Amino acid sequence: MIDVPIFSAESCSVITGDKTILAPISFSIGVGDFVAITGPSGSGKSTLLQLLLGFMPTSTGQLLFKGQELTISLLSELRSQTAVVFQEPVLDGQNVYDALIQPFSYKHNHLAKPQAAQLKAEMQAVGLDDIELNQTVTTLSGGEKQRLALVRALLLSRPILILDEISSALDSVNRDRIHKLLAQRKHTVIAVSHDPVWLQRSSSILELQAFKKELNHVGYC
């Protein structure tokens, strides 16, 4: 039995006014794929993430989520299966514990609230062993904040992870650690990155160019 792709796009573009912010693009992302999105500034990487997160409709073409057109009625299902880490994550709360537990204050996630031991285990997995749960978030470095935001996303156990440049503030040791960790788990990972090593280790590369988008798919297609 062939798996239905998580996302498939056919000539999707985004045009605002008379400006094309994402030129037509076609791709397919399957279950368990580790996709890297790359491209120069202004090529539409953020716009593509906005499309995949359902915050933006396509101007032309069609974007399917699990075989169905990603319309407003499907947003709730999409977002119940997605966790996101932005490049400069906002970590609400007084301390690390508050920041990690914050998504579990939402009714949707109440039942899945993790124990402190789970938090520590996930923090250890991303190399934050020496960070205490009662530590103030503002004392963390940029890279630590990004890893903490990743822990927050991982704790939700969502099948799809969308990551915006999370390798940008990481040193090579932590980048390798996180790439390996994500590859080991069963998530479908879609990550914007400029890091050559990260790109090399991904199963597919979606390369965007200013007005020419091409899919250089080395894995699932």
Add this chain to the structure above:
Amino acid sequence: MLAIVENRAVDIPLIQMALLFLFLAIPLFLMWRLRVSLRKKLLISTARMAIQLTLVGLYLGYLFKLNNIFVNILWLAVMIFVASAHIIKSAHLRQRELFTSVFYALILAMLVVLVPFVTGIIRPEKFYDARYMIPLGGMLLGNSLSANIVALNHYVSSLKEQKQSIQTAFCFGATRYEATLPFLRQAFNRAITPTVTTIGTLGLVSLPGMMTGQMLGGSVPTVAIKYQIAIMIAIVTACSLSIFLTLLFITRRIFDQRDNIRLDMFKDNNQN
């Protein structure tokens, strides 16, 4: 029913009223000396105040004499209408789309606070008595107006600035209320704090206007104090409720179906 002692305040003759304006020479001189460019504004504002209050005084005199339930309610509705429009304008939002959110919030807050306040606490002979309903409604609305402006300005600018934080919350399964709650909390806190602080210092730092006015009007201090305590409790209640409802109703309207902030709701929609 709270008793009012009928000792009239000493009237200020017109000539003395005219002389009063001479006091303005002091701030005008200071502004000129310090090169603070507010002299024209002060003169215009003072003139506006004098004209507006004279007209309102005449109108209220007529309203008190008429004392008709429908006219009183209509006047309250007009005050709420003007307050709502002013709140939306001050928050740089578009009237057409968001006016009703603020209007309904203020109406609900007035219904919940003003009606029981007048009918259950003050208890005038006629519950709709203009002498009570209109000035008390005006005080509640005036305070709610400034608190709502602070709250709404803070709230909408946070929503625009914290786009990623809100999107993250939506992606983590938050409802609109849950996603915006941190910003609603901050805005509420910022807007209500001055009122709460004022309550704590009343009598020590300042003698509030209503109490002073009543004493000048002939009320004994103990009665004036009762009124002041009552109105302060009503003000903090009306402000809290109206702020919360305004932010809640605005939240329902300011997002599009894909949970983006609708920039077309802002007068200057170039800000991101």
